[in-house]
Amino acid sequence: MNAAESFNLRLIPLLPFLGATILILFGRRMKRGTVVAVAAGAIAAAAFLSFTAFFQFLPEAVEGGGLRDVVWKWIQAGNLSIDLAFRMDALSGLLCLIITFIGFLIHLYAAGYMEHDPDYARFFAYLNLFCGAMLVLVLGDSMPVMFVGWEGVGLCSYLLIGFWYTETANANAGKKAFITNRIGDFGFLIGMFLLFQATGTLRFSEIGSLSTVGSALAANYHGMPMAFWVGLCLFIGACGKSAQIPLYVWLPDAMAGPTPVSALIHAATMVTAGVYMVARLHALYMLAPAVLAIVAITGAATALFAAVIGFAQNDFKKVLAYSTVSQLGFMFVGVGTGNFTSGVFHLYTHAFFKAGLFLCAGSIMHAMSGSGDITKMGGLRKLTPWTHAVFLVCWLAICGVPIFSGFFSKDAIVAGAFATEIYGEGLAWVGPLVGSMLLVAALGTAFYMSRLYFLVFTGPSRADHETQHHIHESPGIMVGPLVVLAIGAGLGGLVGVPGGLFGHPEWNILGEWLSTSVGPELEVPHHTEMLFMGISTALALGGIFLAQAFYGGGYREPAKKFAAAFPEFVQLVRDKFRIDELYQAVIIRPLRLFSQALFQFVDRVLIDQLLVGGAAAVTDVLGRLTRALQAGDGQRYMAAFAIGAAALVFFATRPTLPSELKVNVSGSTVSVDASRAGRQSARGLTYAFDFDDDGRAEVTGTSPEARYTYERGGSHTIRVTVTDPRWHTESHIKSTIELGGQN
Amino acid sequence: MLPTFYYLCLSFALFVIGTAGVLLRRNALIVLMGIELQLNAGNLAMLAFSRQLGDEKGHAFAFLIIALAAAEAAVGLAILVSLFRARQTINLDEASLMKR
Numbered sequence: 001m002n003a004a005e006s007f008n009l010r011l012i013p014l015l016p017f018l019g020a021t022i023l024i025l026f027g028r029r030m031k032r033g034t035v036v037a038v039a040a041g042a043i044a045a046a047a048f049l050s051f052t053a054f055f056q057f058l059p060e061a062v063e064g065g066g067l068r069d070v071v072w073k074w075i076q077a078g079n080l081s082i083d084l085a086f087r088m089d090a091l092s093g094l095l096c097l098i099i100t101f102i103g104f105l106i107h108l109y110a111a112g113y114m115e116h117d118p119d120y121a122r123f124f125a126y127l128n129l130f131c132g133a134m135l136v137l138v139l140g141d142s143m144p145v146m147f148v149g150w151e152g153v154g155l156c157s158y159l160l161i162g163f164w165y166t167e168t169a170n171a172n173a174g175k176k177a178f179i180t181n182r183i184g185d186f187g188f189l190i191g192m193f194l195l196f197q198a199t200g201t202l203r204f205s206e207i208g209s210l211s212t213v214g215s216a217l218a219a220n221y222h223g224m225p226m227a228f229w230v231g232l233c234l235f236i237g238a239c240g241k242s243a244q245i246p247l248y249v250w251l252p253d254a255m256a257g258p259t260p261v262s263a264l265i266h267a268a269t270m271v272t273a274g275v276y277m278v279a280r281l282h283a284l285y286m287l288a289p290a291v292l293a294i295v296a297i298t299g300a301a302t303a304l305f306a307a308v309i310g311f312a313q314n315d316f317k318k319v320l321a322y323s324t325v326s327q328l329g330f331m332f333v334g335v336g337t338g339n340f341t342s343g344v345f346h347l348y349t350h351a352f353f354k355a356g357l358f359l360c361a362g363s364i365m366h367a368m369s370g371s372g373d374i375t376k377m378g379g380l381r382k383l384t385p386w387t388h389a390v391f392l393v394c395w396l397a398i399c400g401v402p403i404f405s406g407f408f409s410k411d412a413i414v415a416g417a418f419a420t421e422i423y424g425e426g427l428a429w430v431g432p433l434v435g436s437m438l439l440v441a442a443l444g445t446a447f448y449m450s451r452l453y454f455l456v457f458t459g460p461s462r463a464d465h466e467t468q469h470h471i472h473e474s475p476g477i478m479v480g481p482l483v484v485l486a487i488g489a490g491l492g493g494l495v496g497v498p499g500g501l502f503g504h505p506e507w508n509i510l511g512e513w514l515s516t517s518v519g520p521e522l523e524v525p526h527h528t529e530m531l532f533m534g535i536s537t538a539l540a541l542g543g544i545f546l547a548q549a550f551y552g553g554g555y556r557e558p559a560k561k562f563a564a565a566f567p568e569f570v571q572l573v574r575d576k577f578r579i580d581e582l583y584q585a586v587i588i589r590p591l592r593l594f595s596q597a598l599f600q601f602v603d604r605v606l607i608d609q610l611l612v613g614g615a616a617a618v619t620d621v622l623g624r625l626t627r628a629l630q631a632g633d634g635q636r637y638m639a640a641f642a643i644g645a646a647a648l649v650f651f652a653t654r655p656t657l658p659s660e661l662k663v664n665v666s667g668s669t670v671s672v673d674a675s676r677a678g679r680q681s682a683r684g685l686t687y688a689f690d691f692d693d694d695g696r697a698e699v700t701g702t703s704p705e706a707r708y709t710y711e712r713g714g715s716h717t718i719r720v721t722v723t724d725p726r727w728h729t730e731s732h733i734k735s736t737i738e739l740g741g742q743n
Numbered sequence: 744m745l746p747t748f749y750y751l752c753l754s755f756a757l758f759v760i761g762t763a764g765v766l767l768r769r770n771a772l773i774v775l776m777g778i779e780l781q782l783n784a785g786n787l788a789m790l791a792f793s794r795q796l797g798d799e800k801g802h803a804f805a806f807l808i809i810a811l812a813a814a815e816a817a818v819g820l821a822i823l824v825s826l827f828r829a830r831q832t833i834n835l836d837e838a839s840l841m842k843r
Contacts, residue, residue: 631841632839632840632841633836633839633841634835635765635766635774635835638765638766639766642762642766
């Protein structure tokens with residue numbers, strides 16, 4: 001236990017960050033070889049540490065929740081206590097292995113791919129930065145730490161998509177990715193806040209133990225359990241990060257980045273963060289099957305929708321991009337049906353074959369002098385044999401042909417969808433619905449991937465002569481990683497052979513590993529398993545043969561006829577159903593107009609003219625006034641002096657009177673006191689009291705007090721006049737009193 | 744003898760004339776004359792009260808004021824000469840450094 005506790009998990013993300021820092025600071029002065037050594041070395045070291053942790057230390061620690069490494073106390077504010085801490089359990093360990101291993105392969109590939117790029121060091125710095133952030137995301141022990149990684153990968157995605165930023169289109173693609181992600185992140189934040197409000201903690205271990213029936217998370221909140229709202233908001237974040245409807249639009253545009261970026265970020269790792277998050281919070285999601293239904297339906301819809309778009313794309317990488325969106329939909333169906341193991345399984349197999357496919361794309365584009373247009377490809381099977389071999393394996397894997405990895409994982413998801421029992425009575429239709437949608441999507445997947453294969457690798461070349469001459473296989477440093485990925489894509493599925501298939505549950509090594517993190521594998525009855533395996537295989541082979549009929553060896557008759565018969569439909573699909581244009585018209589244009597209006601009115605008029613200009617004008621006016629006092633004209637100063645002196649004399653010689661006359665009424669007798677409070681005037685002032693304001697003083701004397709009895713009641717006005725004999729000045733004061741009416 | 748009030752009226756009138764001269768005239772010499780007038784007005788008031796009260800303190804004080812006025816005139820004229828040397832004018836409006 002000691003060795004496990006003291007294992008420095010922090011090194012796993014730290015080393016890539018270190019690599020990134022070194023490359024940012026010194027990269028420009030380093031030789032290419034050194035740059036690769038630093039970058040790939042950092043990842044390799046992280047991979048080594050991950051493997052050591054996962055295989056050597058984790059098995060003992062797994063019962064206690066995995067390996068833990070607390071770095072320091074980050075936030076301590078009232079009830080909120082968040083440490084910067086990392087935890088590796090089976091789930092995060094598996095993802096660490098994927099990230100570091102595939103990351104390493106892609107680093108090697110990129111060393112060859114980016115050979116001629118002048119910004120070599122910057123690329124590898126960003127790539128390392130990304131790996132570090134992704135590892136933070138995956139190893140985070142609490143939601144804020146995960147969110148740090150979440151944001152970090154979003155940033156790196158932006159930086160890497162817009163790597164060749166001198167082209168405006170690339171910069172725009174980067175912006176689009178970041179902004180769309182940000183919208184999702186808003187949902188994520190709301191989810192985090194709700195979670196904290198409900199449970200008072202953000203640590204995964206504590207959330208897990210609090211996700212029981214009867215806890216705050218299961219409490220009713222506006223008609224649904226709290227976990228529903230939390231899960232929904234977090235899922236919005238997942239939609240952004242993992243490119244589901246409606247926030248998937250950034251992923252196809254992200255293909256503007258270099259191909260290794262597409263392979264690493266937009267296939268194998270970053271986009272899977274959403275799936276990871278749902279799997280991590282599986283206990284919370286299980287409290288609210290309704291939100292899982294939403295997840296599953298969104299996933300299935302996305303899978304189907306993206307697959308259809310993939311039918312008509314003519315750019316190699318765009319096809320793969322939509323394929324990724326579609327496959328992510330599969331993963332979300334997996335986790336959405338409560339079959340968390342299968343979702344993660346598909347994440348793992350997808351990482352291998354999709355990265356392989358993307359790296360093949362890079363290889364092909366390299367061969368075709370930088371173009372990805374499949375309408376001008378063809379016949380590359382003999383000209384780029386290694387790439388073809390790898391592509392073949394990955395293609396069969398993604399189609400779901402038996403024995404290859406994709407078959408097992410996809411089938412686990414589909415069978416699980418039909419066999420799931422997590423939905424109650426009301427939502428029982430969700431399982432079969434999403435299962436059926438996925439079957440159609442699987443058929444579609446087989447079709448469009450096979451279309452890609454046939455158009456690119458078979459038949460005569462449709463490229464022009466110039467390009468044909470340059471077609472060549474990629475150098476070894478690029479082919480090597482390709483081959484490793486192909487092996488993974490081919491055989492990787494064998495660790496997750498579902499228990500129900502051969503009656504040997506212990507063969508499902510992956511399921512066993514993951515059960516410590518995401519709960520037990522979904523039990524699928526044997527006959528259901530066999531049934532869906534059969535259907536999946538049939539659909540996969542069917543899709544392939546259909547594609548061959550349309551595109552085997554080039555554009556064949558059926559394809560041409562279809563395109564001729566439904567040209568508008570084909571164009572609509574090719575234009576990705578014009579969703580981007582829809583967003584532009586419905587969301588972006590109004591926002592632009594609104595912000596223009598705000599700018600013109602609030603900024604220009606209100607703030608600039610009114611507030612800033614106004615403040616200046618007030619200061620100006622006051623300044624002018626006060627400037628008049630100091631004209632530098634001595635005589636003017638003397639005039640002010642004389643006026644002031646005269647005023648002083650005037651007021652000093654008036655006799656003083658209180659501001660209010662003190663009147664005491666008792667019956668019809670009134671006593672008045674005109675002395676100033678606290679100061680007895682010793683100057684012999686003369687007081688004249690006029691009790692009914694007729695000009696004739698009733699009482700005169702030197703005493704400030706006087707008494708008088710009225711004959712009749714009603715309202716009377718008393719006027720007191722005080723005279724100063726020395727200066728011959730006088731002051732008056734009046735007061736009105738009410739007497740009870742009488743005769 | 745006349746009522747003290749009349750002397751005070753005269754004194755006040757002289758003072759006002761003197762003040763007007765000080766405040767309103769441009770020529771520095773006239774301003775100095777105005778100051779002398781003010782002092783003389785004060786002197787007159789002093790003597791009137793002294794006569795009224797039968798107290799010779801007023802007379803003594805008047806002598807002091809005369810001496811003071813003389814000293815002050817000397818200093819004032821010295822300043823005026825300095826001013827003329829600096830600005831070549833004794834017109835107070837022109838001698839000001841402030842911008843018009």
